Amino acid sequence: MKNSIKEEFVSKVCYDLSRCWQSVETPHYSNVVYRLMTYNLLAPDMVVKHKSHYGGIEEQHLNWGNRLNKLTQEVQVLNPDILCLQEMQCSHLPQIMRRFKATTMRSYNYIFQQKLESESDGIAIIYDMKKLELIGHRALGRQIQEPNKRADFDRFGLMGKFNLTGTPKQLIVCSAHLLQGTPLGTDGRPDIVQRLRSELLQYSHDYENNSCIPIILGGDFNFSSGTKPFRTLTTPAVYSACSKQLVPVYSTATKQVVGAQCPTNYNPADFYVQVLAVVPGREADSRARIAKICDSFAVSKVAREMEQLLATKNLEQPLEQPENGYTYKATWFMQFRAVLWRSWLSVLKEPLLVKVRLIQTTMKMKMRGIEPLLVLRHYVFATINVFTSELPVFMREARSRLYRCDTYFLGKTIAELPLFLTVPLVFTAIAYPMIGLRPGVMHFLNCLALVTLVANVSTSFGYLISCASSSTSMALSVGPPVIIPFLLFGGFFLNSGSVPVYLKWLSYLSWFRYANEGLLINQWADVEADEISCTSSNTTCPSSGKVILETLNFSAEDLALDYVGLGILILSFRVLAYLALRLRARRKE
Template sequence: MDEEKPLLSKDIAAVRVDLEPPTPYGSIAGNHPSLLTQNEVASQFRQKGSSSLLDGHEAVTLTWQNINVNLNPPSRGCFRGPDPNTRPKPILRNVHGTVKPGTLLAILGASGSGKTTLLNSLTSRFHPMLDFTGEVLVNGVDFGRGIRNISAYVQQDDLFIATMTVREHLTFRALLRMDKNISKERRIRRVEEVINELGLTKCAENIIGAPGRMKGISGGEMRRLSFASEIMTNPPLLFCDEATSGLDSFMAENIVQTLKAMASRGKTILCTIHQPSSEVYALFDQVLVMAEGRVAYMGSSPDALEFFKQQGYLCPVNYNPADYYIMTLAVVPGRESECRDRVEKICDGFKHSEFDQKIEEEYAAIRTSVSYNESDISDTDFSNTSRYESSWVRQMACLLKRCWLTNLREPMVIRVRFAQTVMIGLILGLIYLRLDVDQKGVQNINGVLFLLITNLTFTNVFAVVNAFPIELPIFLREYGIGLYRVDSYFLSKMLAELPTFIIIPFILVCIDYWMVGLYDSAEAFLICAGILLLVANICVSFGYLISTIANSVNMALAIGPPLMVPLLMFGGFFLNAGSVPKYFIWLEYLSWFKYANELLAINQWKHIDHIACPAENKNDNVTSSPNRADGCQYRNGEQVLKYFSFDEDNWYLDFALLATLLVAFRILAFIILFIKARRSTA
C-alpha cells in the first residue's frame, strides 16, 4: 500500500467510474467492461482484504430480490416441534431494491414494518426462529455471509467499555481490526483521520461513560463514535440501524449530515430511520418506504411525492413528507382491516409502477454483468482465511491493556471494594478481638474461620456477577465482527483481574489473623492466607460460571445465592461432616466451603496441644474424655478436629480438590461463553 496516498479521496462521483484502478468486479449496471466469475470476484476481495478499502477505491452496488422472511411458530416442547396447525408469520414479503455507490438510502416505515429485519437479512444476520429466502448481490455476486467481510453494520444500541476514552477505544479497534499488513503508525494515523472526519476531536480524551452509571460523552458524540468504530477500515458498504434513535433534532441532523458526507465519497449507505424531520429527510438521496413487510415505494426522494400523488395521497404543503408516508401506511388500532387494505393497494400500485420497473431493469442488468455459476461460491468461500485480522499475541496485549485500564478506572473495582474489605476486616477483628484458646474460644475461632470463607465467597462472587454480564454484550458484538478470539478475551480478563483478587483478600487476612489471635506462627499465617486466596479465586471462577449462564446482572444475582446456599450448608460448620445425608453427598464434593473449612481448622488446631479447661482451676483430676460433665469438651486441637469430623490425612487432598474446582469452574465458564459466542454469529 502506498503510504503517501490519502486514505479518503476528496471528490468522488456517485457512480465512481473514473476511479483508478477500476473496481475488480466490474462497474455498476449499464457499464460492464469485463465479466468475472464469482470465484474471481471473491478471490480478489480476499487478496486485497481490508487494506485495500483504506484507499476508498471500492465501489459497491447492492441489490436484493424476492426477500421473504417468515417467523416460524414456537416449539411446543418435549421434542414435539412446532404446532403443525400454526402457520409461519410473514415479516418480509417479496422485498427488492437496488442501491448504487455514492447513495444514502433511508428505510422508512412505522414500527413493525420490517425495517430492521430487512437490514439483518441483507447482512446475513438471521435469528434461529426466522426462515429466510431470497437473493442478495454485491455487484452481481452472491457472497452469502461473506458480505460481512466488505461491509460494516452500525447497530441501534451503542455498546462501549465505559471507562475507555474515545481515542483509546478507536486505537483498540484499529490495532485489532485493520489488516495485519498495515503498520502501527499507519493505524494510529487512521485513528486521527477518523476522529477528525466525524468531529470527535473535542471529546477525544474524554471517558466514554455509560448512561445512568458513569458520566461521559454526549449521546450525539456516542452515536458518532459508533460510526467511527465501524468505518475504521473504510468499508465501501455501510448499514445503519436507527442511526438517529434517542437524539434531538439537531444531533439527528448532524448524524445524517455525517452519513451524507461519507456517501459523497463513494460509499453505499443504507440507514433505517424513525420519523426524520423534514430537514433530515431532504438529505437522503433515496428512500425505501416499507409497510406490513412490503415495499410501498423505493426511489429518489422527490419522486416519492409524485408516486403517492398518483396513488391518490397528495402530501399537503409544508408537511413533512416522511411523517405523511408513515401516517398514510400506518395500521391504526380499531381500523386494522381498512388500513391494511390501503397498504396493500399502495404496495400493489408500486409493484406495477414505472419506479418498480426501473428497479427490475437495473437488477437484470447487474445480474447479467457477472457470469454466474451456483457452484462457484458459497457461504464458506471466505472460510479459507482467518476471521481475525490480528494475531493471538496482539489480541492478548490489547485486551490485557484494556482490561487493566478498566479495573483501574472503575471505582467499584478498587476504591469501594478496598474500603469494604478494610471495614469488614476491622469489624470482624473487633468482634473476635484476641480470642482465648479455651472451651468457649473453640467455637469462636471456628466461627471466625468460617466467616472469613463466607465473606470472601459472597464478596468475590458478587464482584464478578455485578460486572461481567454488563460487558458480555460488548464481547459478543466485538467477537461477532472478528475483533478477537474467545480464549484471548477470557484469558486476558482473568489475568488482568488476578492482582485485584489476590491483594484484596490478602488485606483481609492480614487484618483479621493477628487481631483475632489465631495460631501465632508465620508458617500458619502464610498457609491460612494461601487457603483463603485460593477460596477467593474459586469464587471468582464460580462468578464467571454464573455470569456466562445468565443473560443479565439481575438474572445472575437471582440464581447466585440459591446455588451457593446448599454448598455453604455442607461446609462443616452448620452441619457436621459426618452427618451429611447420603443422597446429598454429591453436593458436599462440590462445596469449597467444606475443603477450605477443613484446611483452616487443621492449620489452626493441629499445633494446639492444650486447651484451657475450667476444671483445671479446681485442680480436678481430668481425663482425656471429651464428654465430661465438668465443662471440658476439648483437651487439645486433635479433639476439636475429631469432634467436627475433620481428618488431617485429607490435607493434600483438600488442596487438590480446591485447585480442581478453580480450574473446572473456569473451563465450564469458558465453554459456555464459547457456545454463546458461536451462536451469536450464526
C-alpha cells in the first residue's frame, strides 16, 4: 500500500483493526491510481458447518452482523475501486452490495461464481462501473470426485477482464481461494497453482497487439512468500527455453502479418494454435489472417531454406517401406533406435524395481532338491504387464505413424533382455552351491544355460499373455490358470511316463519339462554306482544316476533336445506375442 493511502486510512478509521501494514516499494506508478481490497469473509454457513474450528473465538466476533458493520466501515474509509471476496455467501451478496453502494456512493457491480454446487459460498469481484468496463469473465476450477458421492466441480478462482475507462488499456483481476486441503483430504495447492498460472497466462495474452494484459491477483492463498507455490506464481518465463527454439522457425510470417511474436513467458504450442485458429464469430477475419500468414511464410527465408533442403532429397522413393499401406517418415533403424532408447530409459528410471526383483529371486529360493527352478515361473508375472500398461500410448503413437509395430516390440523386449540375463546368473551363482549340486565348471555352466533359457521362455510367455490381453487386470486373471497345465506336465508333480497318451503333447509345450529333464541329466548322468552310498535298510536306493533317470522316464541322450526345445519355445512365444500385438494394432486402425 502506498504510504499516502496508508496514512489517510489510519487517520480516518475510528476503530482498532489490529492490522500490521507493510509498505511495498514499486518501480513506478501510473497516472491512474486504482485501489483494491481483498477479503476472505468466512461465510456464516461455513462457521456453522465447521464450528469446531472456531472454539476459542468469542461469539460476537463470529456474528455476521458485527463483521459486516466493521467491513462496511473499512470499505467506506478506503473507498476501493475493486474488491476481491472469498467465501462470499450467496444469500448475503445483495445485502453487501446495498451497503457498499450506500456508504461509498459508487456505482458498484459484481461478478460471482459459486465454489461448489453443494456449498452456499463462492468467489466475487466487485468493481466500480465508472472506472472499469467488464469485457468478460471466466471461472477457474477442476472436477473432483469424493468416495460414494457424485462428481462436483471445485471453482477455486474467478477472472474478470476490464477496459479502463478513459484509456485504451485493459486490466485482468483475479480472485482466488486455494484451500490447504481439498475435499478429498489431500493438499491440492501445487496442482491448482500450476493450473491458475497457466490460465492467467493464456487469458492475459493479447494476440492482436502481441502483449500481455496486466494482472491483479488477489485472494486467500494459504501460503506465504518463499514457498514453492509462491515461486510458481511469481517466476517469469516458464516456457522461455522452449520459445527460444521454436520462435525463430515460425515467427517470421506471423510477425510480418499480425505482429504476433511468441512472448518469452508463453507456451509456443498454445501461442501458434491460437494465432492460426479460426475464432468462432470471426471466421472470415480468421481465415484471411491465416491466408496472409501462409503467404508471407511462403516467401520467407525459412521457406526458401526448406525448399532447398527438400530439393536435395529423393522424394520419389519413401524413406521407409509402407506397412499396411502407410508410409513412415523415419527409417526402420531410426524407429528401432528411438524406441529402444526410450524403453531402456524406462527400465533405468526404476532402479528400485530391479533391486526388488533381485532380492525377491534370492529370497524365494528353496534349499531342497531342484525346487529353485519353480521360482523362475514368476518371470511370467514380471512381464505380464509390459505391453498392457503402455497399450493406450502404443495405440495412439502407432495410429500417428510414429513407428512400426515390429520396431516397438523388438525395442521393448531387447531393452529388458539384460535384466533377464543378469537375474538368472545371480540366482544360479547363489543356489548352485547352497543346494550342493554336482561340482564342476561344465556342470555349473550347463545349469546356468538351462536356467537362463527357462527364465527367458517364461518372459516370452509373459509377453504373449500381455500382448493378447486388453488390460493388465485381464492379463493377471488369465496368466495363472494358463500356466498351471505347463507346471503340471513339467515332471515335478507327475511322472512323464504316467501322462495319458492324449495329453502327452502338452508336456512338449512345457518349458518346465525341458528344464527339469536337462537339470536332472546334468546332475545324475555321469554318477556311477560307487558314488551313491546305500544302507542295508534302504531297499529302494538307486544303484547309479542312470537308474534315477530311468525311474523318472528321462534319457541322458535327450539333453541336446532340451536345449533345442527351450530355444524353439522362446522363438515361438515371441512370434505369437508379436502377431497378437500386430493384430490388436490393426483392429484399431
